[in-house]
Amino acid sequence: MNLVIGYQVHVLIRKIIDNELGKLNVKFKIHNYSQIEILEELPCTELETLTLRLAEYGIQIKESQRDQFIQKVKNTVTEIICNEDYYSLKLSNVISEKLNLSYGYISNAFSEQTLSTLENYIILQKIERAKTLLLCNEYTLSEIAFMLNYSSVGHLSSQFKKITGITSTQFIKIIKRRNCMTEERS
Amino acid sequence: MEKIHLVLAEDDEDDRLFFSQAVEQLGLNIALTCVQNGVELLEYLENPENKVPDLVFLDLNMPLKGGIACLIDIRKNTALKDLSIAIYSTSSSDQDLEDCLVHGANIYINKPTDFEILKSLLLKVITINHQYDGLTLSKENFLLVV
Numbered sequence: 001m002n003l004v005i006g007y008q009v010h011v012l013i014r015k016i017i018d019n020e021l022g023k024l025n026v027k028f029k030i031h032n033y034s035q036i037e038i039l040e041e042l043p044c045t046e047l048e049t050l051t052l053r054l055a056e057y058g059i060q061i062k063e064s065q066r067d068q069f070i071q072k073v074k075n076t077v078t079e080i081i082c083n084e085d086y087y088s089l090k091l092s093n094v095i096s097e098k099l100n101l102s103y104g105y106i107s108n109a110f111s112e113q114t115l116s117t118l119e120n121y122i123i124l125q126k127i128e129r130a131k132t133l134l135l136c137n138e139y140t141l142s143e144i145a146f147m148l149n150y151s152s153v154g155h156l157s158s159q160f161k162k163i164t165g166i167t168s169t170q171f172i173k174i175i176k177r178r179n180c181m182t183e184e185r186s
Numbered sequence: 187m188e189k190i191h192l193v194l195a196e197d198d199e200d201d202r203l204f205f206s207q208a209v210e211q212l213g214l215n216i217a218l219t220c221v222q223n224g225v226e227l228l229e230y231l232e233n234p235e236n237k238v239p240d241l242v243f244l245d246l247n248m249p250l251k252g253g254i255a256c257l258i259d260i261r262k263n264t265a266l267k268d269l270s271i272a273i274y275s276t277s278s279s280d281q282d283l284e285d286c287l288v289h290g291a292n293i294y295i296n297k298p299t300d301f302e303i304l305k306s307l308l309l310k311v312i313t314i315n316h317q318y319d320g321l322t323l324s325k326e327n328f329l330l331v332v
Contacts, residue, residue: 039234074322115214115313124317131327165294165331170284174329177288185262 013059020053070113073099073106074121081125087149091122127163130156134172141168190312191239193219195227195256196274197248201297205243205274208304214312224251228259231266238269241315244291246275246282254289261290268325270315283331292318293330307332 017036021028024046027039042050051061076098080086086094095118096103110118126148133144145156160168192209196202202220209218219239221227227244228251230236242260246253253273260266272293273286283294293311298304310332318325 071322074319078322115316121317124314125323128323128327135327164329166329171327171329174284174287175327177284178290181288 016054016057016059020050023053024050066109066113070110073110073118077118077122077125081122081129081148084147087147123159124163127160130160130168131171134168135175188215190214190216190241190316191219191237192216192241192243192312193221193227193230193239194243194274195221195224195248195253196243196245197222198245201245204301204304208301208308211305212309212312216312223248224253224256227251227256231260231269232263238266241270241272241293241312243272243274243295246273246277246286254285257286257289257291270318270325270328272311272315287329287331292325292328293332295332 014030017028017030021036021038024042026042026046029037029039031037047061054061073095076095080091080094080098092103095106099106107118110116110121114121116124130144130148133139133147134141139147141157142153145153148156150156150159157168160171164171166174194202194205196205202222206218206220209216219230221230224244227242231238231242244253244256251259253275257271257273260269260271270293271291272295273291274295274297275282275286276297277283278296286294293315295307295311298307311330314330315328317323318328
């Protein structure tokens with residue numbers, strides 16, 4: 001006996017998504033049949049389970065490759081900034097070598113995706129590193145300037161002010177007052 | 187790139203218009219939600235149906251609930267721990283600036299009267315805030331004064 005079937009794809013998808021997400025017991029919304037908004041935190045393990053179960057129906061969860069690439073660039077910058085051994089080298093060369101791509105390509109892709117240039121992002125990360133070092137109370141600004149390979153303490157302090165709008169002294173004062181207040185509250 | 191969602195809490199209608207026109211002219215992919223006072227802002231942020239915005243602009247002097255009171259309430263809510271808050275104020279006193287940042291604001295903007303200056307300040311604030319994605323750059327020490 002042969003049966004001929006007709007079907008509606010969006011009904012099928014809806015049903016599958018309802019069933020599979022129902023099993024995980026999470027609240028969600030479906031937009032345009034292709035975007036699922038999970039309304040609560042989904043642990044990584046459950047996301048993996050979901051990915052595997054949906055794969056059985058030929059449904060893939062897309063993660064944009066471009067997003068993944070930008071994250072890789074950002075992680076590389078962090079790694080370089082936090083490791084003093086790299087400071088004697090030219091940062092653009094290190095980044096290019098680590099990602100095995102030309103610096104021009106990386107820097108263009110970064111500008112297209114992030115509203116910032118890679119240069120500015122590196123400066124921002126360096127200033128964040130300086131903030132962390134300042135808050136550990138162990139180093140002077142001159143020592144930090146030396147550690148982060150600034151040509152002088154003046155260069156670091158002016159870049160700090162340019163990026164954050166406040167001086168490093170004001171920064172420390174504000175964060176310390178903020179921490180005191182949070183402690184009092186809790 | 188994903189849409190950037192901004193919320194403005196401002197009681198003055200002219201200021202709201204001025205601000206929304208500036209945002210519009212930046213030509214970025216931005217959705218702006220406006221509320222008129224602190225109570226409305228808290229209602230908006232605490233409603234689980236609304237996604238947490240990328241950045242909130244908060245006027246200091248508003249009826250019903252002012253900027254500082256909002257700041258304190260927002261920072262008490264753990265779900266809003268990573269929300270970026272920009273104070274949008276006419277006061278240029280160092281004391282006000284410091285108090286706002288100490289109470290948990292990330293950004294302090296001196297309200298400019300010039301439209302072009304407002305546009306360039308907003309562009310700076312939005313682009314820098316965008317870099318603090320919480321993954322590689324934490325918002326814990328994120329302070330910006332423009």
